[in-house]
Amino acid sequence: MYQSAFKLEVLTPIFVGGANQKEIGNLRKAIKAGMAFWWRAIQQFDKVEDLKKSEVHIFGGMESKLDENGKQIQTEITAKCRIDTDDYSSEIKNQKDYPIHTESEEDFISKEKSLVQLAKYSGYGKVGEGVEYIPSGSSFSLCLSNENGSDKIAYKQYQQSLIDLCLFGGIGGRQRNSWGKFILENLNSANLIERFKKLQVGELKNYPAFSKDAILFQTKECWDTPIKTVIEIARIYRRARVGCNLTTNKLKGVDSKSDDQNNDDFTGRHLGEKRQYLAHPLQIKNRMDTPAAINVERLPKSIHFNVMPCAEEKEKYRGYALYLPYKAFTNATHQAKYIAAYIKLIELLTDYGFKDIK
Secondary structure: HHHHHHHHEEEOOEEOOOOOOOOOOOOOHHHHHHHHHHHOOOOOOOOOOHHHHHHHHOOOOEEEOOOOOOEEEEEOOOOOOOOEOOHHHOOOOOOOOOOOHHHHHHHHHHHHHHHHHHHHHHOOOOEEEEEEEEOOOEEEEEEEEEEEOOOOHHHHHHHHHHHHHHHHHOOOOOOOEOOOOEEOOOOOHHHHHHHHHOOOOOOOOOOOOOOOEEEEEEEEEEEEEEHHHHHHHHHHHHHHHHHHOOOHHHHHOOOOOHHHOOOOOOOOOOOOHHHHHEEEOOOOOOOOOOOOOOOOHHHHEEEEEEEEEOOOOOOEEEEEEEEEEOOOOOHHHHHHHHHHHHHHHHHHHHHOOEEEEE
């Protein structure tokens, strides 16, 4: 039998909804889903069908097969390993506005009301609705086990997937905006950079994955809490995404029309022609244009924001942005526009507060 126990620290609030979206759901399932995502991201399959088949045989799920009569049937495949967590119910909180946990953070936000809006911006649909969450500063234990000990390779893949989840991502609502972040003890930004450089190989895939075109950025500054770091990431991202300066937009009390009048960078708050290639479907209040359909039901964001403890400064945190481009469109024109939109976004992120790790 193979078995490992891990102590995990929550850096940014985890919003894992269950049947009732305002109540904490199954943390174990959310972690497993996160591990499966980052397992897929390091694979080198040419065909998505082969990727899915391999994933099912490692993480479990339903597999489609043809029976002897040529009829398609569904077969349930059992996961190679088991994931268990301890009781974390005592850690659950309920927030009515934004998740603040220290006097330092309360003072940080009270100085500028726009910071509350930035927290809500990055956690849209979660922050400010009174939902339950697991707060930063919490901790819980996780156990990986393979009871029959028959597949050491799969067990090692589970372990590595958990580490990659801790390094690159999070779980639950708004995980790509750096919410839902937890880490293993002793992991820091040096581990993140080292792992990224090993994975920066290969060509673009038909699914979100590491390749030679992947890029890792870090914020030019560090902050003394994860929440402050999330808010600063939101400040940079919002400014780049809508192409307006936060010193002149409505978060500072200026009429929202100035967002588009002052925009000479990207797209403007009320325009979606380019922004639809960053993520789709796209919701824009008071939209001023009607761009052509891009013929996809869903286009997840190709940049993953992240918070990590600084290796170079104790008790400090730095923001990270991981760009994972892929073949999002079969249509060459749309694919080119997708890449162009992210190139522009990356240019603006580096202008406003990120830098390439190189």
